[in-house]
Ligand SMILES: CCC[C@@H](CCO)COc1cccc([C@H](O)CCN)c1
């Protein structure tokens with residue numbers, strides 16, 4: 001059972017404060033021993049500028065995108081970081097005001113314009129943000145920093161320069177795609193996104209970007225929608241943050257957090273509206289699971305899986321076993337939108353206040369759901385799951401729906417196992433044993449956790465006054481065991497002589513191998529990738 005850790009000094013405030021970018025990489029002080037085979041870069045995205053024109057940005061997902069890079073070679077480490085030159089960033093800094101509406105902060109009307117031009121800007125659609133502060137991932141030979149809108153930004157993974165703003169609407173009929181794509185061993189990239197389309201043909205589109213082919217130009221030019229999934233409620237598609245992919249199937253969990261399209265597609269400026277204002281909870285649908293086959297791609301409409309309401313952001317892994325699909329998720333119980341608790345004003349409160357707010361929030365739980373593929377007319381009322389190693393159930397109802405009950409893999413009072421990572425190249429879409437995550441304590445990141453999804457045992461790394469980020473798993477070359485490798489996490493230790501470090505943990509025992517300390521505070525990072533040299 002995770003021990004109760006308290007943060008009375010509220011040191012976590014430091015990871016939500018603006019920092020300067022670096023002109024050049026800075027050296028890190030290495031304590032301990034970095035495995036000689038570990039050569040490459042940790043690339044991560046997060047907010048770096050939290051105030052514009054003297055006004056604070058309100059939400060965790062509003063800060064202007066900053067890219068961070070730890071370079072490891074020959075046992076030495078350097079750290080670099082730059083702001084991404086998005087339109088959102090450049091125009092905010094140039095005009096010294098929020099010009100592009102962010103997730104939870106509305107743009108300010110241009111005080112210099114006259115009343116008429118200000119009035120008419122109200123009627124133009126809002127300018128969708130390109131603030132790519134969520135993740136960075138490779139597509140072919142290129143790296144893209146992303147948020148969840150239709151704009152992704154090509155960046156140089158060595159110099160951290162901003163290369164090109166790309167509008168996915170040029171290639172795909174989507175309004176946005178998640179920051180969590182899946183990648184096949186051959187380099188094919190899959191993603192899912194909302195499609196509000198013409199005449200409200202509402203759906204969720206699964207898109208496929210083929211691998212880079214020599215002299216075949218942009219992979220994005222060849223991207224296509226491979227499956228369209230129907231929305232449970234016309235005019236109100238669910239928010240989708242990630243999806244599952246097994247060897248032969250896509251798994252889409254349709255959560256009861258909905259986008260009100262009448263609000264989202266109408267003139268925001270009147271109300272100084274933001275993306276957050278467009279969400280609402282569906283209090284009656286519960287949560288729906290959808291399946292689609294991968295090749296040939298096709299929606300499996302007869303598989304109507306239902307369960308009770310929860311928020312879902314991060315799929316951990318999904319795999320097929322016998323005639324079942326096993327789906328492991330980081331869930332938050334209830335239909336109240338968890339993002340309502342992630343305003344910076346909340347996260348930067350005194351510790352006692354932070355704990356009080358988290359009491360009212362949806363409670364986190366790692367859950368295993370099992371979806372039977374063969375639901376030909378079994379008799380209703382019987383549990384269809386016959387896997388020996390899980391207590392998850394699936395029961396066919398007379399209306400043709402299948403009611404799912406999960407097995408709980410990890411649960412603790414306001415202790416979330418989140419930002420999950422696995423040995424992806426070896427285990428994605430396959431039966432696996434280990435998941436690594438960031439432990440959130442009343443939403444404050446204060447632990448690195450390893451979860452054995454077979455034994456349900458967990459172990460943690462923590463240190464007083466330390467605030468880690470999502471742990472990235474790097475397998476030892478030629479490893480035999482799934483967890484033979486290193487976990488990399490950027491840790492902030494406010495008040496220390498060197499207030500941030502890259503932590504290297506042995507992924508078997510979560511023991512510290514080394515840390516590379518820098519003389520700089522590093523603000524919160526959300527997601528990232530390890531790029532081998
Ligand atoms: C009404 C919600 C619209 C969807 C896109 C439509 O497909 C989400 O849009 C944004 C806009 C700004 C920042 C973000 C962040 O990525 C969130 C946290 N990851 C998401």
Ligand SMILES: [Fe+2]
Pocket residue numbers: 179180241313314527
């Ligand atoms: Fe995420």
